[in-house]
Amino acid sequence: MKAWAAxxxxxLPGAGQIPLLHDQGSGERxxxxxxxxxxxxxxxxxxxxxxxxxxxATYIAFDLLGRAxxxxxxxxxxxxxxxxIDDPLLERAEQTGxxxxxxxxxxTDLFREDLTALRVIPPAEFVGAVESIPxxxxxxxxxxxxxxxxxxxxDLYFEVGTDPRFGQVSHLSREEMRxxxxxxxxxxxxxxxxxxxxxxxxxxxRPGEPAWDSxxxxxxxxxxxxCAAIALEHLGTGFDVQGGGSDLIFxxxxxxxxxxxxxxxxxxxxxxxxxxxxVGLGGEKMSKSKGNLVFSSRLRAEGVDPMAIRLTVLSHHYxxxxxxxxxxxxxAEQRLDRWRTAVDRASGADAGKxxxxxxxxxxADLDAPAALAVVDAWADATLADAGPDTGxxxxxxxxxxxxxxxxx
Numbered sequence: 001m002k003a004w005a006a007x008x009x010x011x012l013p014g015a016g017q018i019p020l021l022h023d024q025g026s027g028e029r030x031x032x033x034x035x036x037x038x039x040x041x042x043x044x045x046x047x048x049x050x051x052x053x054x055x056x057a058t059y060i061a062f063d064l065l066g067r068a069x070x071x072x073x074x075x076x077x078x079x080x081x082x083x084x085i086d087d088p089l090l091e092r093a094e095q096t097g098x099x100x101x102x103x104x105x106x107x108t109d110l111f112r113e114d115l116t117a118l119r120v121i122p123p124a125e126f127v128g129a130v131e132s133i134p135x136x137x138x139x140x141x142x143x144x145x146x147x148x149x150x151x152x153x154x155d156l157y158f159e160v161g162t163d164p165r166f167g168q169v170s171h172l173s174r175e176e177m178r179x180x181x182x183x184x185x186x187x188x189x190x191x192x193x194x195x196x197x198x199x200x201x202x203x204x205x206r207p208g209e210p211a212w213d214s215x216x217x218x219x220x221x222x223x224x225x226x227c228a229a230i231a232l233e234h235l236g237t238g239f240d241v242q243g244g245g246s247d248l249i250f251x252x253x254x255x256x257x258x259x260x261x262x263x264x265x266x267x268x269x270x271x272x273x274x275x276x277x278x279v280g281l282g283g284e285k286m287s288k289s290k291g292n293l294v295f296s297s298r299l300r301a302e303g304v305d306p307m308a309i310r311l312t313v314l315s316h317h318y319x320x321x322x323x324x325x326x327x328x329x330x331x332a333e334q335r336l337d338r339w340r341t342a343v344d345r346a347s348g349a350d351a352g353k354x355x356x357x358x359x360x361x362x363x364a365d366l367d368a369p370a371a372l373a374v375v376d377a378w379a380d381a382t383l384a385d386a387g388p389d390t391g392x393x394x395x396x397x398x399x400x401x402x403x404x405x406x407x408x
Contacts, residue, residue, distance in 0.1 A: 357371075
């Protein structure tokens with residue numbers, strides 16, 4: 001699957017630091033990569049509706065990480081999937097009367113347009129679930145043949161109890177897991193399962209549903225094994241960072257990790273599990289099921305500068321839950337105008353420490369609000385008194401572009 005156009009990333013003098021990230025698995029800050037290469041998997045969209053700002057926040061957060069890695073001189077291998085076959089997509093297609101393939105293609109195109117406008121660096125591999133079905137089916141066959149999958153009325157399930165590390169991503173109680181499983185696409189109450197938490201690997205063909213031939217019979221894969229198979233294929237085990245929204249901690253990332261660890265016999269699946277907080281609107285989490293959405297594409301269509309959208313997101317720490325408000329967007333637009341006015345000056349306040357301070361902020365668990373405060377302080381000083389540094393405006397412009405992804 002084709003990704004989107006890559007923005008130019010400016011080179012800065014010197015080299016940055018490899019960020020420390022909060023790791024959900026250990027509860028501690030850990031170095032996000034070691035050596036001269038960094039590998040990251042971030043779960044992509046299920047394309048049944050356009051990209052809302054909750055999605056936008058996730059991909060901007062991990063774009064910051066990729067930018068910091070590149071600034072530190074690392075070679076980055078970034079993989080992202082698109083779940084272009086799944087129950088929510090089929091349900092939306094049935095509701096609207098649109099062919100599910102056309103719906104997925106149209107919404108994926110819109111996603112590409114949004115991330116291009118927001119200057120998010122694309123993944124090296126942008127992989128669709130449909131194109132990966134032979135790979136995923138082969139992965140399920142290996143799980144079945146190793147004795148960790150079993151049949152329930154023709155469907156295959158993964159037995160979570162075969163992974164002694166199950167639960168070490170989320171650290172939830174079984175009761176909490178069961179509740180979240182029911183809320184997030186699982187079927188804990190299905191008769192015939194050995195454990196309510198066991199997850200679907202392969203769904204046999206149902207009348208009127210798409211299905212593919214495989215050594216498992218005709219059907220389609222479950223959600224979790226899709227990402228496990230794609231990550232193993234393109235990154236291998238023990239890759240540096242598994243990322244996504246915090247609603248993916250359980251069951252999605254817990255199940256992906258267990259399936260991959262049991263299949264390969266190698267631990268851990270990922271070194272660091274990092275998560276974007278939830279974005280709310282009107283006091284509730286922004287979600288497609290509730291319909292309380294603000295779409296990046298609609299904001300752009302209304303004339304909102306994509307860089308103001310990006311600055312709105314960056315004004316919050318990636319791990320925090322926060323509310324989208326018109327006031328927050330207005331503040332970002334004002335900040336963008338002020339920064340652009342400052343870098344358009346012929347000279348500015350001393351910028352010698354600006355790059356270092358931006359790098360330090362990102363190295364401390366991607367502290368974007370602290371990074372924005374650094375640029376605010378420089379812009380305020382420059383606008384109050386232009387200062388003698390004729391190279392400062394260009395250096396600050398390049399640093400904001402390279403590290404924060406904001407074009408001034």
